[in-house]
Amino acid sequence: MLLTGLAGCAPTRDVRGHVVNVDAIAALTPGIDNQTSVLQTLGSPTALGTFDANAVDPLARWYYISRTTDTVAFFNEDVIDQQVVALAFDNAGVLVAVTEFGLADAVEVALVGRSTPTRGRELGIWEQLIGNIGRFNTPAE
Numbered sequence: 001m002l003l004t005g006l007a008g009c010a011p012t013r014d015v016r017g018h019v020v021n022v023d024a025i026a027a028l029t030p031g032i033d034n035q036t037s038v039l040q041t042l043g044s045p046t047a048l049g050t051f052d053a054n055a056v057d058p059l060a061r062w063y064y065i066s067r068t069t070d071t072v073a074f075f076n077e078d079v080i081d082q083q084v085v086a087l088a089f090d091n092a093g094v095l096v097a098v099t100e101f102g103l104a105d106a107v108e109v110a111l112v113g114r115s116t117p118t119r120g121r122e123l124g125i126w127e128q129l130i131g132n133i134g135r136f137n138t139p140a141e
Contacts, residue, residue, distance in 0.1 A: 009072060009073050010072075011070040011071060011072045012070065012071045012072075013068065013069070013070055013080075014068070014069050014070075014071065014077070015066065015067075015068050016066065016067050016068075016069070017046055017064075017065045017066035017067055018042075018043065018045070018046045018064045018065060018066055019066040019083070020042055020064045020066070020083065020085050024041050024042055025042075025085060025098065025100070027041060028041065028042075028087075028095060028098055029095070030095050030096055030097055030098060031094065031095070031096075032094075032095070033094075033095040034089075034092075034093045034094050034095060035060075035062075035089055035093040035095075036093075038062070038087060038095060042064060042085075045062035045063055045064055045087075046063055046064050046065040046066075047062075047063040047065060048060075048061070048062060048063070049061030049062070049063070059088040059089060059090060059096060059097075060088070060089040060090075060091075060093075061086055061087065061088050061089075062086070062087040062089070063084060063085070063086050063087075064083075064084070064085040064087075065083070065084050066081075066082070066083045067079060067081070067082045067083075068080045068081040068082070079103065079106075081102075081103055082101075082102065082103040082106055083100070083101070083102060084100070084101040084102075084105075085098065085099070085100050085101075086098075086099040086100075086101070087099075
């Protein structure tokens with residue numbers, strides 16, 4: 001029984017996203033490949049760039065993102081590996097740059113714990129109980 005219980009605590013490996021073959025990335029040639037050839041080589045991207053950080057840089061960006069995690073029982077997952085391949089294309093759709101990012105390049109984002117206040121006021125327990133009197137009567141037949 002102890003061994004069965006310990007087997008339930010074995011880590012679970014989970015791979016999410018678009019895992020790109022290293023040889024396929026090496027086969028891409030900036031200035032020669034275009035969006036069509038990249039789609040044939042790598043498949044569709046995980047995400048597309050939605051806006052340009054600066055107006056001088058009008059490049060279209062495609063991102064291929066994958067992440068490998070281990071989870072033990074009910075604990076938070078541990079990130080084992082992360083790979084982001086960013087491809088930049090010019091206005092003609094020709095590949096300009098291929099940039100790879102790994103787990104060492106990842107930046108932890110601090111989430112804001114605040115909440116947005118809603119309109120109105122909060123009722124106390126007595127206001128809730130007394131306010132419901134008479135609301136749940138059945139209609140007279």
